[in-house]
Amino acid sequence: MTTPAYDDANIFAKILRGEIPAVKLFEDDAVLAIMDVMPQTEGHVLVIPKAASRNVLDADPAVLAALAPRVQKIARAVKTALGAEGITIMQFNEPAGGQTVFHLHVHILPRFAGVELNRHAGGMAKPETLIPVRDRIAAALAAA
Secondary structure, three states, rough: OOOOOOOOOOOOHHHHOOOOOOOEEEOOOOOOOOOOOOOOOOOOOEEEEOOOOOOOOOHHHHHHHHHHHHHHHEEEHHHHHOOOOEEEEOOOHHHHHHOOOOOEEEEEEEEEOOOOOOOOOOOOOOOOHHHHHHHHHHHHHOOO
């Protein structure tokens, strides 16, 4: 079975090009980290490589090598900023694997014992609710 070609009209490609606004947390030459607009928990962050990759199955190994340490650094900051007891890191591949946006991205979710995640399609958060959380995580990143 052939993997479909990368579609540069996906929402993350548009965010990377500045065509759609996002609450940005971190950016460097390899990745952009943003607050998820449909958070499953307070502090839900997405880390998106800038390279055009549908998912982990077609990503260049160099993209993955650059992505992993950045996910780790941001996850540590999320855990610290939110006082989380744990972190869930998720990455989905292909429709049967749960992928709905076909640009490689990693979810970072702060977790607390006994607290269930919200539904991902449970509604969009307003930027004014995401910005204070982003600022707390950004401060933890800067202190790291």
